[in-house]
Amino acid sequence: MSIEKDHRARQLRLVDTHCHVDLFPDPHRVVHGAETGQIVTVAVTNIPSVFDQLRTIVGQSRFVKVALGFHPELAVDRVKELPLFRAKVGLTRFIGEVGLDYVTGLESARAIQRKVFSSILSDCDSAGDKILTIHSRRAADDVVDAIGQSFRGRFILHWYSGSSRTLRRALANGAHVSVNSAMTQSTRARAMIADVPQDRLLTETDGPFVRIDERPSQPEDVRLSLEWLSTIWRITLEEASDIVYGNFSRLSVPAGAERPSATAT
Ligand code: MN
Numbered sequence: 001m002s003i004e005k006d007h008r009a010r011q012l013r014l015v016d017t018h019c020h021v022d023l024f025p026d027p028h029r030v031v032h033g034a035e036t037g038q039i040v041t042v043a044v045t046n047i048p049s050v051f052d053q054l055r056t057i058v059g060q061s062r063f064v065k066v067a068l069g070f071h072p073e074l075a076v077d078r079v080k081e082l083p084l085f086r087a088k089v090g091l092t093r094f095i096g097e098v099g100l101d102y103v104t105g106l107e108s109a110r111a112i113q114r115k116v117f118s119s120i121l122s123d124c125d126s127a128g129d130k131i132l133t134i135h136s137r138r139a140a141d142d143v144v145d146a147i148g149q150s151f152r153g154r155f156i157l158h159w160y161s162g163s164s165r166t167l168r169r170a171l172a173n174g175a176h177v178s179v180n181s182a183m184t185q186s187t188r189a190r191a192m193i194a195d196v197p198q199d200r201l202l203t204e205t206d207g208p209f210v211r212i213d214e215r216p217s218q219p220e221d222v223r224l225s226l227e228w229l230s231t232i233w234r235i236t237l238e239e240a241s242d243i244v245y246g247n248f249s250r251l252s253v254p255a256g257a258e259r260p261s262a263t264a265t
Contacts, residue, residue: 012226012238013245014039016219017178018096018133018158018204020046021064022054030207030218034063039219040248044096044133046071048084055091067094072101072135075116076109082119089123089130093252096133097158100143110139117146128152129254133178133204135159140166149173154251156202159183164192171200176251178204181212181221184228194232201229202251203244 014037021030021043034041043058044067045051051068058064068088070081089095098120100113124130130153136143140162147155147170156176160167167177177196180203183189193201203225208216212224223237230240 012223012241014220014222014226014241015203015245015248016041016205016207016222017156017202017248018042018044018180019207019219020044020097020209022050022057024208024216024218027054027057031058031061031064034219035061037220038063039222040245041065041219042067042094042096042131042133044094045069046097047074047078048081048088049078051088051091065094066092067096067133068092069095069097070116070120071097072099072113072117072139073103075113079112079116082116085120086123089127093129093131093254094133095120095124095130096156097135098132099135099158100137100139100146101135102138102142114142114146117143121146121151125152130154131251132156133158136162138162140170144170144173144175147173147175156251158204159206160192161189164195167192167196171196176200176202176247178202179225179229180204180206180210181217181224181228182206182210184224190228190232193229198233198243199247199250201244202247203229 019041021027024030041064043064045054046069055066058066070085100117132155134155134157144166156178158178160177203222205217205221207218210217212221226240230237
């Protein structure tokens with residue numbers, strides 16, 4: 001590898017819009033890795049009661065953004081934390097992991113999930129400047145319906161696996177889509193991503209849940225998603241990186257701001 005190429009490789013700007021930093025054995029190490037690699041990382045949480053603890057761990061990081069979340073699979077057990085979500089929502093622009101998961105066949109459980117998600121969307125809509133990373137397994141239609149056409153905020157469909165038709169509907173309503181390394185193994189996902197406009201694509205790891213060669217994926221592994229996008233788009237890795245980083249920068253511009261910034265807090 002030439003020195004010039006090596007230099008350029010180090011200039012790749014990486015964005016991980018969905019990483020469960022708090023669920024790694026050593027969260028400090030993941031934060032340090034994101035700082036050192038200058039990888040913008042959205043550290044999602046699964047329940048409001050762990051948000052403060054992760055904020056303490058992340059500290060004054062320039063690159064790691066702590067998100068306030070409420071995972072749909074925990075909605076039934078943790079529904080009492082809904083007031084806590086509302087109490088904390090003013091502390092961050094980043095919201096996730098939230099959404100719906102219809103792997104459960106229990107209609108009562110799905111109804112509680114919808115209640116939690118609807119309350120969260122209402123809080124975020126009132127705030128007007130939130131950036132949501134959203135889970136929609138087997139529930140894409142209800143997720144897209146719940147967000148609606150006039151949501152005041154930005155939203156990212158994380159690891160989307162619903163129909164193309166529903167995705168088109170979501171894109172018409174302003175959706176972004178984030179891709180992880182597990183999706184790069186799927187021909188169905190490839191066909192779907194090829195249909196998403198370049199300016200709506202983002203990268204994520206969903207670490208530590210998504211694994212790469214038996215190890216948990218970490219923010220720097222968004223490079224695999226970028227490599228995949230660069231082959232789908234038939235451009236260089238550097239160009240793909242610029243597109244995705246630019247997308248995140250535009251996404252995180254607060255309404256009314258004039259200049260893009262990737263360091264929204
Ligand atoms: Mn996740």
